[in-house]
Amino acid sequence: MTKLYITLLFLTFSVVLTAQTSQYSDADILNQNKPERVEWFRDLGFGMFIHFSFDSQLGIVISHSMVGASDDYLDRYINTLPKTFNPNNFDADEIATLAKLAGMKYVVFTAKHHSGFCMWDTETTDFNITNTPYEKDILDEYVQAVRNAGLAVGIYFSPEDFHFLHENGLEVRRTNINDIPHHLMKKYLELNELQTIELMAKYGDIDILFYDGGEGPLVEKCKQVAWELHPDVVVTRGAMITPEQTIPGTTLTDPWEACLTMGTQWAYKPANENYKSGKRLLEILIETRAKGGNQLLNVGPKPNGELPEEQEARLREIAAWNFVNGEAIEATSPWIIPNEENVWFTWKPKEKTLYAILTQQPDWPRGERREFVLHSVKSTADTKVEVLGQSDKRIEYQPETDAQTYYEQKDDGLYLSCVRAQRLYNNHSWNYPVVLKITNAEPAFIPPSILTEEAQLVQTGGTTYIQFNGKITDYGDSKELKVFFQYRPLPGFTNQLGTQEWDETKFLEIENDSFQYKLPAKSKNITYQYRTVAKLPEAFIYSNYRTISTN
Known part of the structure; x- marks a missing residue:
């Protein structure tokens, strides 16, 4: 797409949207997500968040170091640091493949964080990736790779722009728009409008948008433009509940998406990082799905574009579990309660299929039988119970051991007996959740x-x-x-x-x-x-x- 064509798009869409702005009240703009598209999004369940920008070279917090910084720091941050940013090992296809293996159905990439640095070839500012040694449009590479992998394409965009504040003589801070002069506020809104038009016009149909920062007219302008150009796009943050680094204490009926880091920082942190274990990340994913939410799990590529080894390793841990048990988190709904102690539930009501996900089961030797009682579940005449991934016919090297899964309905609950039969690691150890698939199940009570x-x-x-x-x-x-x-x-x-x-x-x-x-x-x-x-x-x-x- 030529720069002339983009300029014409700016002019065309700006005229259309400016003419239609008066038709929208704040309440109208607040949430125009189509209900059927929201349900599509909820079925996706699990996504990858990618925080990446030129300040990953320092291993510091993305963007926020600009707040409270000296003039000298800001000058070097804006004018010098981009000159050494060259993520020449960024392999969008490899990252998309890894996301797909891990069971992720969508990816959200930081097109622009609060710093204002654009990770695409934009006409709106020189503060962008084409003016680095990398020179190329990395956002375009990402979009094509994710789309080719059959995953939904998401974009993170910050209407809040520290670079804009700085170049217009305003203090860099989390936006307080009340003291921005009217003529600069008009310019600020126009920047966000043009950048949104550019993103929506250059990269085909974007599936998901995540807005962060710039609450009030800045984000409302972005949503208005996005929904006008692509009515099917799903806006998450900005239009639904998006808890950060936590998840709700109970099941929510409204759509929600939790975003979290593997460690303590969104962008790359080469030292002093404290990572959650792969097992803990799986437990958080399971709890999220049991409570009816989506999880957006973050990675922060190194300055050269590669994923840190620790992050890739955790994604491959999750991928191994997902290959066996992925149906328990994809396109599921909440059960009547999220959990019975360490057993978490997801539910497919059309199929009357319940997944009982057995967490906190350390040191479960292959071939050992364990028993569980579920009080919220009642069997029917057509109930079947199986362990996901297993045939229940054989345990390698243990031909005399019974691998069958059994159940019995009693007055006080559904009694289950199962064996961990599958060999997934050479040392025969598997300390990750085991999933029981219970078909034709019914609720045993109505919870308060x-x-x-x-x-x-x-x-x-x-x-x-x-x-x-x-x-x-x-x-x-x-x-x-x-x-x-x-x-x-x-x-x-x-x-x-x-x-x-x-x-x-x-x-x-x-x-x-x-x-x-x-x-x-x-x-x-x-x-x-x-x-x-x-x-x-x-x-x-x-x-x-x-x-x-x-x-």
Whole structure:
């Protein structure tokens, strides 16, 4: 596509969109995702996030080092650092193939992060990858490779642009648009409009857009332009819940997408990184799908474009598990409850197929039989149970061992007995989740619905307490329901998925469907995370997370 053609596109689309802007209220623009496209997106389930930019050369946080930086730093960051950026080992086909093996159905690439540096051949600014030693349009390489691999194409775009702020004499900071002069705000909006037009016009139909930063008119302008040019595009952040470095405490009915890093940083971090294990990443993926969400797992390529060895290794761990068990996370819905302790559930209602994903099963020797009881599941006359990936006919080198999976329905639950039969590692060890596929299953009960309400700091007798509040909105068919709270100091931003330790209150009295607990606030300046829990004879039911500070 020639520069002249792009310029003509700018003029044509700008006139059309400017004429139509007055037709849109903020509420109209807020979410124009088509319901059928949202359901398509939810079925994808698992995606790869790629954070990559020229500052990966330093192994520092992407973009954010510009905030609070000296004039000298900004000058060298903007004018010198791009001159040594040459990701000549970037292999988009290899990355797309690895994503597909890992069970990912879509990829989202950072076309422009907050720094304003564009990873494509743009006419809107010289601050882009074609003005580096690499010279080529890396975004085009990515789009073609992902599309050729049969994966959905996603683009991350920041309407917030630190380079724009700096070159227009404004302080570089997370955007506070209220003090941007009107004439510069008009120019700011125009930049985002033109860049969005360019992205939507040059690379074919983009499937997914992830907007980050520039809340308010900046992001609303981008969404308006994108949906006008391509009504089928699904906007995630900017139009749906997108928790970062955490996942909700309970199943959500609305669509949501969690994004997380393998370690502590989005872009490449060559030293001082603390990676989650491949097993832990799988557990987070499983929990995400059990609660009805999508997971967007991040990688940060090295400055030469290659994936760090640690990140590739974890993706291949996930790929091995996915090759055996991928159907348990693709195109699934939540079950009546997300889990029974360490057994997590996904569900395909049309097929009446339930997947019971057995996590936290360390040191399960090949050939050893283990038994489980599921209280939320009831079998039917047509029920069948199997271990995904296994034939249930043979265990290598153990011809006398029974490999069959058995089940029995009793009054208090579905009793299951299975063997880990498949040899996947040479040392016969496999410490990853095993999946039981249960066809023609039915729910065994109707679960209650509980809420974690806002807590307050209260004074009683000169002592400050945190008063936790909860509510039962639906008892389901439960006849024996007990409630309590779990609480803990809020883990650090990047560590919320690294710990599962909670303190618990006693069982609480329920009055008019509500209950409370007062916890002495022994220290100041602590932020607590808390949630409501209901204990049934069959299972525990967990509610949404909330936080409160003792400041």
